[in-house]
Amino acid sequence: MKKFTFIFAIFALIFCLYLKAYSEEGKLLAEVGPYKLYEEDVNKMMKEDVQIQQLLKSKPELKDEIVSVIVNKWVNLSLFSLAGKKEGIDKEESVKRELAEIEKNFIAQKYFEKKTANLKISEKEVKEYYEKNKEKYKEPEARHIKHILIYFSKDADNATQESAFKKANEIREKLLKGANFEELAKMYSDDTGSKEKGGDLGIIRKGQTIPEFEKEIFKLKVGEISTPIKSPYGYHIVKVEKIIPERILPFDEVKNVVEEDYRQEKEEELIAQILQNLYKTYQPKIYLKMKDVQNRSK
Numbered sequence: 226m227k228k229f230t231f232i233f234a235i236f237a238l239i240f241c242l243y244l245k246a247y248s249e250e251g252k253l254l255a256e257v258g259p260y261k262l263y264e265e266d267v268n269k270m271m272k273e274d275v276q277i278q279q280l281l282k283s284k285p286e287l288k289d290e291i292v293s294v295i296v297n298k299w300v301n302l303s304l305f306s307l308a309g310k311k312e313g314i315d316k317e318e319s320v321k322r323e324l325a326e327i328e329k330n331f332i333a334q335k336y337f338e339k340k341t342a343n344l345k346i347s348e349k350e351v352k353e354y355y356e357k358n359k360e361k362y363k364e365p366e367a368r369h370i371k372h373i374l375i376y377f378s379k380d381a382d383n384a385t386q387e388s389a390f391k392k393a394n395e396i397r398e399k400l401l402k403g404a405n406f407e408e409l410a411k412m413y414s415d416d417t418g419s420k421e422k423g424g425d426l427g428i429i430r431k432g433q434t435i436p437e438f439e440k441e442i443f444k445l446k447v448g449e450i451s452t453p454i455k456s457p458y459g460y461h462i463v464k465v466e467k468i469i470p471e472r473i474l475p476f477d478e479v480k481n482v483v484e485e486d487y488r489q490e491k492e493e494e495l496i497a498q499i500l501q502n503l504y505k506t507y508q509p510k511i512y513l514k515m516k517d518v519q520n521r522s523k
Contacts, residue, residue, distance in 0.1 A: 251263045251264055251265045252264040254267060254292075255299060255303075257300055257303035257307065258303065258307050260306070262296065262299050262300075267292055270295060271291065271292075271295070277291060337496065340495065340496070340499060341495060341496075344488065344491055344492065344495065346487060346488055350487065351484045351487050352476060354483060354486070354487040354490075355476050355479070355483045358486075359473050360473075361486070362473060362474045362482070362483065363471055363474070364471060364472050364474050365430045365431040365432060365471050366430070366431050366443070366469065366471040367428050367468075367469040367471075368429055368442055368465050368469065369428050369429075369467040369469065370429060370442055370463050370464065370465055371406055371419075371423060371424040371425050371426060371463070372410075372414070372419070372424050372461045372462060372463045372464070373393075373396055373406075373410045373414040373416075373424050373461070373462040374414050374416040374458060374459050374460070374461055375389045375392050375393045375396075375414075375415060375453075375459050375460045376389070376415035376416075376458060376459040377389045377459045377460075379457055389459055389460050390453055390460055392413075392460075393453035393460040393462055394453060396409055397450060397451075397452065397453065397462050400450045400462065400464075401450060406424065406450075408423075410423050410424030411424075424464075428469065431443070431471075435456060437454075437455070437456060438454060438456045441454045441463070442465065445463065445465040446465065446468075447465050447466070447467060447468055448465065449464070449465055450463075450464055451464070
């Protein structure tokens with residue numbers, strides 16, 4: 226079980242000790258002095274932890290074991306907390322400041338969640354946002370390519386690099402004379418990930434590969450065999466199978482992404498309005514000579 230002991234956030238457990246107002250309803254899993262841990266709290270921790278969710282998706286039978294680890298960790302932290310309080314650690318000024326900061330951040334987060342929870346977004350609004358921001362949902366131009374790699378290490382001397390270049394050119398000559406690309410890839414390529422697939426690298430879009438490689442492959446026409454292209458991995462002989470133009474992704478394909486983008490924009494607008502009122506109400510004093518910060522308070 227050691228490998229599972231750090232798969233959840235200790236910080237979340239600390240919140241349980243200091244900040245969470247526990248409900249008296251539900252199944253009680255553990256109790257240490259004034260601290261109580263309920264089943265709903267553990268389920269919430271597990272639901273919000275990405276690593277735990279991934280683990281449970283692949284091995285759901287581990288749920289009870291993970292719950293046990295969480296509860297035991299919570300008990301241990303509770304014991305340490307009680308011991309610390311007994312020694313007056315919670316009365317130390319530095320600790321009080323840190324606890325106040327934790328409480329402030331936690332309450333601020335809950336306030337934010339409360340204010341944005343009822344933000345209503347219609348599909349019409351989402352579609353309108355998509356129409357105004359179509360460029361954000363553009364799929365870059367792409368190439369479906371195959372390659373044969375003649376590898377040399379980054380610290381290879383000139384003689385080794387020249388030998389690799391010569392070999393790549395010899396392979397290219399065979400291809401130009403009609404040799405089958407897939408067969409030569411299986412025979413000569415040093416790329417173990419693609420050689421058995423006839424050198425197929427699949428679809429590569431602009432911005433997905435190293436610049437020097439991208440620059441050369443996007444010059445090629447369909448069926449064209451490249452001259453040896455040098456990269457940090459060696460020399461590549463590339464064949465373009467298909468040219469895929471850039472396109473604006475249809476709304477139905479990106480609906481969820483668009484909705485999330487629009488929601489984020491509306492949340493930012495709402496928070497900006499709330500902050501404007503809060504600045505007027507509480508009139509914070511900022512002692513930094515930063516124009517952007519000072520202007521924000523006006």
